[in-house]
Amino acid sequence: MDTVVDVCCRDSRRGNIRIGPAMGREADLSRPTFRRNFLKEADNSVFCPPGEIHYNKNTITRIVAAKGQQMDIELTKEDDAFRAEVRRFISEKLPRELAERETVGASGERGALRRWQKDLHEKGWVAVNWPRQYGGTGWTPMQKHIFNEEMAAANAPRLSPFGLSMVGPVIYTFGNEEQKKQHLPGILSGDVWWCQGYSEPGSGSDLASLRTRAVRQGDHYIVNGQKIWTSYAHEADWIFCLVRTDETAKPQEGISFLLIDMKTPGIEVKPIISIDGLHHLNEVFFTDVKVPVTNRIGDENKGWTYAKFLLVNERTGIAGVPESKRKIAHLRKIARQERLGDGTALADDLAFMTKLSEIEVKLTGLEYTNLRIVADEVAGRPAGPSSSTLKIVGTEVQQALSELAVEAAAFYAMPFQREHLMGIANEAPVGPAYAVSVTSAYNFGRAASIYGGSNEIQRNVIAKAVLGL
């Protein structure tokens, strides 16, 4: 088999996708000329629903989606020009070393990440989804899509989401002018790093039961309690925290949203070493921590509303569609290079390539769903519970891809090479470079179906909020 081909065309009579002699070619049926030619040749075509995968001895044909006349997503001249501009920027500014480390799954060096964010910020491209008035791009959904695609294709590392995707939108939506002035510039420039104080030892899925208390004392709150699973708390400058400000109200009605400087006395950070043997997670302890009342977002006891707003954004981000797309491209490259015991390429292994294609179909569905959600949001229809679907499918795709990477690496999935994972190794790794991180990624990737609300909880959300069960 030589290639995996996308075929997308809607047959108007049956509503099915039609594939025929174009199988085995690079087919882009969103181009009108190709579509015409294809339909002319398609006398012997077969009909099959979207999502199906067809293979014959030379090709796997992936039926991606019905891109037909019903939906116009052809690029305009302006969009083409925009794509060229994004590519130019990336080729000028993205440090090669960052892209390379991203490709093999090692985390980028902090300084380089900060410089990359600065460059994006200078260009005004750091906050893709923010409104222009707060330093965002104000782009059309198509421009955002193009930008995300190009960034992922170039292996640009994802910027830390805690400021840009999580607390930033909460601040500009619910915060006051002072708070916007104080916090948004640091988030945009990357000078201020944030972490998320949501989960507690007794409050994971049941987040609203959280017990970290903030008691009002004059112009301050006195905060006592503990947060857990706090990613990068050991590197963060600020934490946004859910705290209980009313013990007597219903759990959801006694929560406030506080911004806390991590340098405040009484905050202690303890590492949690995770399954990959590395330190990303922490426990954060608060003992009589004095937080100015002016650090509260919005109204007292209304924090749950802001918390949920943030969770929707978090879940959409967690889906990680562009990253998964990049990983698929990477896996396909690996499959062409990797030789099996008998010397054939992994890319000739039908079983492997079928699995890869199946994942890609799922991902393509997500990609367009993401686009649809962005379009809905622009039109003033908030995403709401559909973000739960994105979270479930997105994390399942991530986990399935990490599985396939382990499969590709075979024996070389076994070694644990800490120095290489941390990017501080001097000698060559055991096995191919891409294999260094596959098992750590697979192992730590187990977290994806837990964090941001476990996938079991997301199913409850869908059952209740979408299906009315």
Add this chain to the structure above:
Amino acid sequence: MEFALSEEQRLLQDSVRRFLEQNSPLDKVRLAAGNTHTVQRSLWAGASELGIPGMLIPEDFGGMGLGFLDAAIVYEMFGRYVAPLPFLGTAVMAPLALMLAGSEAQQEKWLPKIAAGEIIAGVAVTESIGVREDAGVKAGKGTLTGKALFVIDWAEADLYIVADSDHGLHLVLPGAKGLSRRALDTIDKTRSVGELVFDQVSAEPLPRSSADAVARVIDAGRVMLASDTLGAGQMMIEKAVAYAGERKQFGRVIGSFQAVKHLCAEMAAALEPSRSLVWYAAHALDEVPGDARLMACHAKSHLSEVGRFVARTATEVHGGMGFTDLLGLHYWFKRIGFDRQLLGGPELVRLEAAHLQGWAA
């Protein structure tokens, strides 16, 4: 028809269970995992008192003369307690290689020492399963040259059994001139593997070596890994069920939610049938030669898949705690992950099974 463990086998398994429960609790495993390439001598001495290193070795050579099913149910317990011991190479694959291919003199020299738990025997056969990159060992006149990866029970081995690229098996001593050894840290910190590089290293061939002998050593290893996964998976289910019965959210234990109940039930439904598969595969190694290789492939690939499903699902049930070092569930998770890749991942092993059945060219 009888399809169950005998009374003796149940007693054997129970005694190993008790021994490991008492002598290899998680905090000991944790300490051992910090020293993967050091043999846990006192634990191994305890296992030797139970006769474990010599269980497959004939009584004439000081062993117990038991069968592969016995070895499988013992290794199941090792998996259950993620025991940091050199069982696979030293007690199974190396003695089997010596019994199948060694001369009488070689057997007399080495088997009693293995049976007594006096020596550790490493096994280098990875390249007989699949060669990647530049690995592989070539035999010259009484010497070996090349590289062997993922050598089982690599640490502190007193003896290595090495397969060359022409199905020859050889004895190599760790101090041999031209031999360089490198420890390999893997995801599983409870068992040691390493790399051997041979530069004209003098080696003693096992005179009755054959492709079949190498394959039978690998078959046995695969069944043992399947059994290890079975034991580790069983323990993960028990831990998940216990956690689901303790952890409270929304004012009730999470095990009372159907979503969590079903996760647990699916694990049990997946694992229990595979127990029978492992038993039969182990039984076939001794008693049904015509089925043995295929069953070894089936057991290895199936338990790899079931094990992965159980490992993940049990981790999911534990929520965030599941992937912390603190709880230690990851020792089981990684043990299962390592079992999956060692001696051939399931994809490769399934292909082998297809070849054996004449389904693939």
